Amino acid sequence: EAGVAQSPRYKIIEKRQSVAFWCNPISGHATLYWYQQILGQGPKLLIQFQNNGVVDDSQLPKDRFSAERLKGVDSTLKIQPAKLEDSAVYLCASSLDRHNARMRQKLFFGSGTQLSVL
Amino acid sequence: GQQLNQSPQSMFIQEGEDVSMNCTSSSIFNTWLWYKQDPGEGPVLLIALYKAGELTSNGRLTAQFGITRKDSFLNISASIPSDVGIYFCAGQDTSGSRLTFGEGTQLTVNP
Numbered sequence: 159e160a161g162v163a164q165s166p167r168y169k170i171i172e173k174r175q176s177v178a179f180w181c182n183p184i185s186g187h188a189t190l191y192w193y194q195q196i197l198g199q200g201p202k203l204l205i206q207f208q209n210n211g212v213v214d215d216s217q218l219p220k221d222r223f224s225a226e227r228l229k230g231v232d233s234t235l236k237i238q239p240a241k242l243e244d245s246a247v248y249l250c251a252s253s254l255d256r257h258n259a260r261m262r263q264k265l266f267f268g269s270g271t272q273l274s275v276l
Numbered sequence: 277g278q279q280l281n282q283s284p285q286s287m288f289i290q291e292g293e294d295v296s297m298n299c300t301s302s303s304i305f306n307t308w309l310w311y312k313q314d315p316g317e318g319p320v321l322l323i324a325l326y327k328a329g330e331l332t333s334n335g336r337l338t339a340q341f342g343i344t345r346k347d348s349f350l351n352i353s354a355s356i357p358s359d360v361g362i363y364f365c366a367g368q369d370t371s372g373s374r375l376t377f378g379e380g381t382q383l384t385v386n387p
Contacts, residue, residue, distance in 0.1 A: 199379055200280075200366075200380055201377050206374065214374055249318050249319075251318070260307075260326065263368060263375065264324060265321065265375070266321075267317075267320070268318050269318055270317075270318050
């Protein structure tokens with residue numbers, strides 16, 4: 159079974175530039191998550207999708223971050239404009255079944271995109 | 277938001293030793309999960325716990341859901357070099373809100 163695919167693996171940009179990350183979840187996984195992991199910290203949820211609808215985006219800095227999941231499969235996360243404090247690893251995760259709490263809680267993570275903002 | 281306190285922050289042990297780490301929350305949790313993250317990779321689920329007092333093993337790993345429902349413990353027996361990594365606890369409170377992750381325990385195993 160293929161895992162969660164993310165690209166690019168690394169990205170270096172200057173502050174105020176824009177950047178986009180792409181995620182392809184495990185086939186059949188209805189729920190998709192974007193997490194931000196700052197060095198030395200645990201992952202922090204940015205946004206959660208159920209199919210192509212947003213379930214939780216309460217921690218997404220909406221003035222600069224946006225995400226979409228067209229057709230309920232792939233997803234993109236965009237930052238515009240980037241700030242120095244956005245330097246982090248951006249992790250995408252997916253889980254199987256929204257209606258089964260135990261399955262929903264079992265997240266499968268991709269390898270992440272490491273973003274450096276200079 | 278929810279806060280999880282994970283300790284210790286880091287551990288340096290010799291191969292073959294046993295390891296214990298724990299996680300505490302300020303509120304009652306319904307679910308505790310333990311993940312391991314290798315360098316350059318995303319976290320991988322090790323153990324999931326759903327009931328107070330539950331004790332679950334996965335090979336040399338054993339985790340427990342605390343009786344108070346505010347803590348969880350992870351033990352690794354007879355550590356080996358590939359146990360090196362960052363171990364995260366994650367939990368979900370009774371409101372069913374998002375999973376909250378701890379800050380991680382960095383484990384180093386010396387051969």
